[in-house]
Amino acid sequence: MTPQPPVRTAETHQERLGLPWWAWPASLLIGAILATELALGVSGIPNWLPYAVLLPISVLLLVPLGRLRVTVDGDEFLVDDARLPVAVIADVVALDAAGKREALGVGAHPFAFVVQRPWIGTAVQVLLDDPADPTPYWVVSTRRPVELATTLLAVSRRARAAQAS
CATH class of the missing domain: 1.20.5 (Single alpha-helices involved in coiled-coils or other helix-helix interfaces)
Structure with a gap:
């Protein structure tokens, strides 16, 4: 087998x-x-x-x-060694090349968590809702931003619904 x-x-x-x-x-x-x-x-x-x-x-x-992994598994969003519980995700935005450039530009928040690869044009911006964490959002490079954003939103909604009940 x-x-x-x-x-x-x-x-x-x-x-x-x-x-x-x-x-x-x-x-x-x-x-x-x-x-x-x-x-x-x-x-x-x-x-x-x-x-x-x-x-x-x-x-x-x-x-x-070339070893960086981006994974949504169970109740966590993992980017290399960084772990984010999906229950603190408020929203996810899929970014094209122009959106990524704007999110990482001069208006970027200094406490934002950024994992970007310059040879990958697209990314996702994960907005956080965690009063205990000063990080307002994550910006993570990905080749499949829409798929990752959809997955994160689905897992986050499920985790928030489980917390509410």
């Missing part, structure tokens, strides 16, 4: 905000340019040594950037 992938319902969302394909060759190119500079500029070291050191480092530096 083969393992089945997790069933995605209207109340779950999983997404990994990986790097675009061009980031990997660009990183290797930058590493190769730096290695060439070192090989030509520093005498007394073998020519292959800067390449053997800098090319793997240039790839390893990108690995953490």
Whole structure:
């Protein structure tokens, strides 16, 4: 019996905000340019040594950037290591590129929680209703903003209804 992938319902969302394909060759190119500079500029070291050191480092530096996960699971909204109980979500707004730029612009609140990736144009803005928390909202990059906003609203309404009863 083969393992089945997790069933995605209207109340779950999983997404990994990986790097675009061009980031990997660009990183290797930058590493190769730096290695060439070192090989030509520093005498007394073998020519292959800067390449053997800098090319793997240039790839390893990108690995953490592509590991960010955005998940709605149960009663929590998880963005990497940050956790938000869905019961404190007042509203969710799906943002296109212009909306994301405006939400992160000069009018942004200084206490806002922001997890954004510049290579992802869209995002969601999660407005909070928690008197104990000074954070007014979260802005989180996502490739599927409408799906994430719909999921968060559904889970939040369910959690608030359960609290009220």
